[in-house]
Structure formats: C-alpha cells, structure tokens
Amino acid sequence: MSEDKRKSEMVKEQDDGKEQGNGKVKESRRDFLKKMGVAAAATVAAPAITSTTAEAVSLGETFQTHFELMSDAQKEKAIARLEKRYTEQFGKQTTVANTPAPDGVLFGYALNIAKCIGCRRCVEACVKENNQSRDPAIQWIRVLRMERGNDTFELENLHKGSPDSNSLGDYGIQSGGHADKHVGLSGAAEHYYEPEQVPEDNAIYFPVQCHQCEDPPCVKACPVRATFRDPNGIVVIDYNWCIGCRMCQLACPYWARRFNWGEPELPNEDMNPKTHYLGNRPRMRGVMEKCTFCLQRVREGRYPACVEACPVGARKFGNLLDPESEVRKVLATKKVFRFKEAFNTDPKFFYYMD
Amino acid sequence: MRAAVFYGLFAVVTGGLLLQNMPGEEAAAQDVTQEVTQDAAQDAAQDAVQDDSSAVQAAPDTAPATPDATAEECFESIKGTTELSKKNNVVPKYGYPNVKCSPTTGAVLWYGDPYDGTEPMGEMPSYGDKTDGDFAEAVIRPRAEHLKTIIQTNMQCSVCHPSADPATLPNDPRQLMMHQDIVSDPQNLQHGRGAIWCFDCHNAANRDALVDQQGQEVSFDASYKVCGSCHGDLYSDWRMGLHGKRTGEWKVGGKKRWWTCTECHNPHTVQEHRFQPIKPEPPPALPRGMSEDDFKGADEHGGH
Ligand code: SF4
Ligand code: SF4
Numbered sequence: 001m002s003e004d005k006r007k008s009e010m011v012k013e014q015d016d017g018k019e020q021g022n023g024k025v026k027e028s029r030r031d032f033l034k035k036m037g038v039a040a041a042a043t044v045a046a047p048a049i050t051s052t053t054a055e056a057v058s059l060g061e062t063f064q065t066h067f068e069l070m071s072d073a074q075k076e077k078a079i080a081r082l083e084k085r086y087t088e089q090f091g092k093q094t095t096v097a098n099t100p101a102p103d104g105v106l107f108g109y110a111l112n113i114a115k116c117i118g119c120r121r122c123v124e125a126c127v128k129e130n131n132q133s134r135d136p137a138i139q140w141i142r143v144l145r146m147e148r149g150n151d152t153f154e155l156e157n158l159h160k161g162s163p164d165s166n167s168l169g170d171y172g173i174q175s176g177g178h179a180d181k182h183v184g185l186s187g188a189a190e191h192y193y194e195p196e197q198v199p200e201d202n203a204i205y206f207p208v209q210c211h212q213c214e215d216p217p218c219v220k221a222c223p224v225r226a227t228f229r230d231p232n233g234i235v236v237i238d239y240n241w242c243i244g245c246r247m248c249q250l251a252c253p254y255w256a257r258r259f260n261w262g263e264p265e266l267p268n269e270d271m272n273p274k275t276h277y278l279g280n281r282p283r284m285r286g287v288m289e290k291c292t293f294c295l296q297r298v299r300e301g302r303y304p305a306c307v308e309a310c311p312v313g314a315r316k317f318g319n320l321l322d323p324e325s326e327v328r329k330v331l332a333t334k335k336v337f338r339f340k341e342a343f344n345t346d347p348k349f350f351y352y353m354d
Numbered sequence: 355m356r357a358a359v360f361y362g363l364f365a366v367v368t369g370g371l372l373l374q375n376m377p378g379e380e381a382a383a384q385d386v387t388q389e390v391t392q393d394a395a396q397d398a399a400q401d402a403v404q405d406d407s408s409a410v411q412a413a414p415d416t417a418p419a420t421p422d423a424t425a426e427e428c429f430e431s432i433k434g435t436t437e438l439s440k441k442n443n444v445v446p447k448y449g450y451p452n453v454k455c456s457p458t459t460g461a462v463l464w465y466g467d468p469y470d471g472t473e474p475m476g477e478m479p480s481y482g483d484k485t486d487g488d489f490a491e492a493v494i495r496p497r498a499e500h501l502k503t504i505i506q507t508n509m510q511c512s513v514c515h516p517s518a519d520p521a522t523l524p525n526d527p528r529q530l531m532m533h534q535d536i537v538s539d540p541q542n543l544q545h546g547r548g549a550i551w552c553f554d555c556h557n558a559a560n561r562d563a564l565v566d567q568q569g570q571e572v573s574f575d576a577s578y579k580v581c582g583s584c585h586g587d588l589y590s591d592w593r594m595g596l597h598g599k600r601t602g603e604w605k606v607g608g609k610k611r612w613w614t615c616t617e618c619h620n621p622h623t624v625q626e627h628r629f630q631p632i633k634p635e636p637p638p639a640l641p642r643g644m645s646e647d648d649f650k651g652a653d654e655h656g657g658h
Contacts, residue, residue: 120635121456121459121463124463125464128463131409136639142638191638192638192640193638195638196633197631274450301604301605303468307600307601311618312431312618313602316595316596317368318606319605319606322606325604325606326595326604329596
C-alpha cells in the first residue's frame with residue numbers, strides 16, 4: 001500500500017472520528033459486542049450503540065471480517081488502522097506487515113534435547129520478539145526439567161502416591177496419585193526450577209511450545225475458525241476474530257496456548273515495532289495467543305528468535321520440503337521423536353538426540 | 355459475522371458478569387494524545403538527524419526506563435568471549451536497538467541485525483559432502499582482533515611472545531608462569547586428556563595465530579579448522595548445520611552467521627563442561643493464588 005493512500009485513509013478515519021465527537025477512545029470488537037449483547041438483552045439497543053461506539057477506528061475493527069475472507073483492500077485498510085493505533089499507543093513507528101506465505105515451504109522445527117541446558121534464553125527472546133505481555137506475564141515457551149533416567153520401575157518409586165494398604169493386593173498395581181502428585185517418577189517434569197546455574201547434573205531439559213500440528217486439535221475446536229493453518233503449516237490466530245472462548249486451549253495437548261486474562265502490559269521502550277498481522281502485533285485482553293514460529297520473521301527469511309537466542313545451538317529450523325535443509329538432515333541422520341505421538345496430531349516440531 | 359453472533363449470545367448470557375467499566379481506558383486515551391505529540395517531535399528529530407541514536411534521545415520520554423541504554427553491554431554464548439554494546443540506532447525510524455540484553459543474566463536475547471559486526475567467513479576446505487558451497491554466504495564475527503588484544507592488556511600476544519622456532523621449543527609441558535586463569539596446570543590439561551598441549555593448537559612461530567596438524571598457520575577466526583582436524587564427526591555435522599548455532603536466514607544457501615567452535619565452547623575447559631554453566635533466566639510466574647509449594651514435584655500439567 002502506498003504511503004499516500006494509507007495516510008489519506010488514516011485522515012479519513014480520523015475525520016470520521018471527529019464527527020462523532022472524540023477521536024481518541026479505543027474500543028475493541030469484544031467490548032463493543034459485549035455491550036451490544038447486554039444492550040440487546042435490555043432492549044435499549046439503539047442508543048447504547050451510538051453512544052459507546054463514537055469512534056471510526058473501533059467501528060472498523062468491530063465489523064472487520066475474518067482475515068482470510070478480507071479482500072486486499074479491506075486488509076490494507078485494517079492494517080493501516082492498526083499501524084496508526086499501535087504507533088500512537090507505543091510512541092514509535094510501528095509496522096504491521098502482511099507478508100504472504102512463501103511458496104513451496106512447510107516449516108519444521110527440530111530441537112536437540114541432548115544439548116539444551118535449560119537456560120530459558122529462548123523463552124525470554126520469544127517474549128521480547130513477540131510483544132508478549134510482561135504483566136500479567138505471558139510466555140509461549142515452557143522449559144520442562146526432568147530427572148535423568150527412568151525411575152518408574154524401582155520398587156521404592158513404584159509405590160509413590162499409592163495408599164498405604166493397597167486394596168488391590170500386592171500386584172504392583174498403581175492406584176494412587178492425583179493431578180498434583182504423580183505416581184512414580186516417569187515423565188515427572190517441573191518448569192519452575194530455579195538453580196544458580198544450568199546445566200545441572202542429573203537433569204535434562206525439555207522445551208515445549210506450539211508444535212504446529214499438521215492435524216491441529218486447536219483448529220478443530222475453534223467454534224469461529226479464528227485459528228487456522230497457514231499455507232506454510234503454521235497455525236495462526238486472527239486476534240481480531242478470536243472470541244476468547246478458550247476451546248483451543250482445552251484442545252491442545254501441548255499446553256501451547258495462552259490467554260490474555262488481563263490487559264496486556266507492554267512497555268513502550270521494549271515493544272518490538274516490526275510486527276505482522278498474524279504474528280507478533282500487540283494483542284488485546286480476552287484473546288488467545290501462541291507461538292507462530294515467529295511468522296513475522298520466517299516469512300521474511302529469518303530464523304525464529306528462539307533459534308537465534310539459544311546459546312548452544314540446540315534449535316534448528318527450516319523447510320521440511322527441502323532435503324538439504326537443516327531439519328531434513330536432522331530427520332535423516334539423528335534419533336528423532338515427536339511428543340505425544342499417540343494423539344495423532346502430527347507435529348512439525350521434532351525432538352532429537354545426537 | 356458468525357463470531358459476532360456467537361459473542362453477542364455469549365455476552366447476553368454472561369454479560370452481567372463480564373461487563374466491566376474500564377478505568378484504564380481514559381488514562382490510555384490521554385497517554386495517546388501525549389505520545390502523538392512526542393511522536394511528531396521524534397519524527398522531526400529523526401528527519402534532522404538521520405542515522406544517529408540521538409534521534410531516540412531527542413524525545414526523552416519515549417524511553418524513560420533506560421537512560422543508560424547506550425552503555426549496556428551483554429555477552430553472547432560465553433561470558434568474557436563475545437561482548438556487545440547495546441546501541442539504539444539500527445533503524446532510527448523504528449527506534450529499536452542492535453541487541454536486547456537480559457536484565458537477569460546479561461545475555462543477548464534479541465538481535466536487531468544478525469549480521470552486525472560480521473565479515474565473510476571465506477573459503478572452507480572441501481570435505482566431500484553435499485553442503486560444499488552452502489558457505490558461500492556464510493559470515494562470522496571475527497575473533498582474531500579481540501584475542502590479539504586479549505583481556506585489558508590491549509597488546510597482541512606477540513608482544514610478550516616473540517616468534518620462536520618450533521624446533522628449539524622444549525618438547526615437554528612445563529609449569530605456566532602466566533595464563534593460569536586459562537589453564538591452571540598444562541601438565542594436566544583436560545583437553546585431549548594429556549595427549550595434547552599448548553603448541554598443538556597455538557602457533558609457536560606466531561602467537562597471534564593457531565596452527566593445524568600439518569603445521570599450517572590458522573587464524574583465530576578459523577579455529578574450526580584446528581578443532582575439526584580431531585573432531586571430524588562434529589566438524590561434519592557443523593558444516594551441515596546440525597551442530598552448533600547459526601543465525602540469519604533459514605533458507606539453504608541463505609546468508610547465515612556461522613558460530614565457530616570457540617564461540618560456544620572454551621577449548622581449555624571443554625572436557626570439564628561442554629558449555630560454561632550459566633545462570634538461567636527466571637522461571638515463569640506462578641498462576642495467581644498458587645504458592646511455590648503447590649508445585650514441588652508436580653507433573654507438567656500440575657499448573658493447569
Ligand atoms: S500444539 Fe496445540 S496450539 Fe499448536 S497446533 Fe497443535 S494443538 Fe494447536
Ligand atoms: S535457549 Fe536453548 S539451551 Fe536454553 S533453554 Fe532454550 S533451547 Fe534450551
């Protein structure tokens with residue numbers, strides 16, 4: 001979109017806003033709809049609408065359709081609207097890109113769990129790159145810490161969490177344990193670990209983020225198709241279309257989705273002004289968000305931020321359709337597994353070992 | 355408008371509970387007005403000063419929390435190896451810095467420009483695998499200059515160590531007079547478990563460089579040639595991009611910064627620990643109302 005055109009549209013919107021009396025009030029789609037819903041219930045719809053939506057920006061956003069259904073012109077308009085809003089809000093020139101998905105690419109990720117030292121630099125880099133809320137803190141990557149070795153079958157651990165007298169007899173049948181107290185130690189993982197230094201002896205670290213499933217349960221669960229799979233296989237969210245029902249969070253077996261319970265807080269000086277509509281643009285309260293393999297970066301050819309931050313090079317990223325790519329070579333030469341394979345979600349996120 | 359209808363209904367049912375007055379909105383609106391003015395001021399300043407970090411400082415209130423932002427230093431993989439200073443002038447218009455540092459650990463977390471301070475890696479000896487040629491676009495961050503003027507002395511290694519004829523050097527390791535911080539006891543050098551010593555890698559004839567197994571001088575920038583001569587499997591993986599770190603473009607043949615061996619591993623201590631132990635970034639916030647004890651030993655879904 002040309003600068004001039006964008007400017008003229010901004011001006012037009014501003015003018016529209018002035019006509020209504022106030023050009024500065026921000027109102028999101030869901031605030032508006034909330035009020036509309038309540039107003040409708042109270043059967044005083046018309047006055048409520050006119051008085052609470054005095055602003056063209058919010059009107060435009062409220063009646064914005066799903067990103068995939070928008071015409072190019074509508075997209076440009078929506079993006080110009082957002083750029084203007086973010087630039088004002090954060091006090092720096094912000095771009096909202098609409099870079100298309102590159103052709104012939106299926107993005108894949110490989111993570112070497114033998115290398116990962118659990119330093120969480122990937123987590124912090126992700127927060128900084130993707131404009132996640134600092135308070136309440138939202139993090140898309142979780143690093144799980146596990147004891148080395150599998151202790152499940154040691155007698156001592158076998159009875160962990162079981163009632164003292166086993167009503168099922170002495171057959172080694174597990175009858176204890178609950179959500180916060182596992183049975184045995186197998187698979188026991190902790191993500192609030194805080195040692196002085198990493199790596200620790202006797203620990204392995206297992207970072208988890210969105211696996212960009214080929215058959216994503218979150219997409220199936222979304223009642224309004226706010227989340228969908230992009231042509232490169234990345235599962236994205238149209239934040240403006242998300243109704244915040246959290247069905248996807250329930251459906252995701254990888255605990256990869258985060259919900260903005262509060263108004264996201266993002267310091268101006270720390271905000272990353274290079275954003276993408278489907279990627280790291282600032283979110284609003286009441287919407288879901290998740291890892292997009294840094295869509296704003298990878299669509300422009302760059303590695304995701306977590307790859308660049310990992311000090312040990314445990315993270316590999318590339319095109320699964322290119323046999324010469326780093327991920328394909330990992331698949332061809334290393335011991336590879338996928339997390340929770342039995343769910344048949346077919347992740348494009350692979351774990352490997354040397 | 356399916357979403358709208360759905361949400362409308364949703365709101366009818368739960369509206370009474372959900373509907374909240376948002377006092378933050380008013381304040382936000384005021385902020386916006388203020389920031390617009392600042393933004394305009396900033397724009398003007400940027401127009402005047404095209405590629406200077408002072409453009410950001412010209413609008414002092416845009417970054418009030420980081421007055422010392424320009425002085426901030428952070429390290430990449432190993433502390434004391436590659437330090438970067440945070441500068442605010444990568445793209446003045448957007449006002450983002452070259453790097454962002456972690457306030458907890460002082461590590462680089464974010465790169466504004468992944469090629470900042472790099473230079474072409476140059477030729478790679480042929481190895482016979484299919485990746486030959488994929489390093490045409492490879493860049494590295496040069497280390498030779500940094501190592502020559504090592505730690506505070508601002509002198510090259512050769513100032514203290516004039517070139518020696520390798521033939522006249524003693525054949526046995528002796529106690530170090532200096533550099534004990536690097537290798538405490540060369541007779542017990544962990545790298546190679548006693549099979550190698552200093553001059554197997556360091557060039558006796560020119561201390562500002564390394565030396566390979568054939569006696570050829572190798573620059574500190576190309577340490578992988580020395581490392582690779584013993585660690586062939588890792589070297590091969592590294593060439594393919596399976597071992598080690600790369601930043602830049604994900605495409606095969608794209609411009610990438612290759613991280614050389616010694617940027618991640620300290621060759622003098624690598625047998626004690628593959629990576630220098632570091633302080634981790636802080637753990638995620640506990641869910642509201644939960645205490646530390648609720649999560650002791652909880653499994654991965656304990657926090658739901
Ligand atoms: S990991 Fe979860 S959020 Fe990501 S695509 Fe799969 S189901 Fe969806
Ligand atoms: S940055 Fe790398 S080593 Fe550190 S936790 Fe993440 S994946 Fe593991």
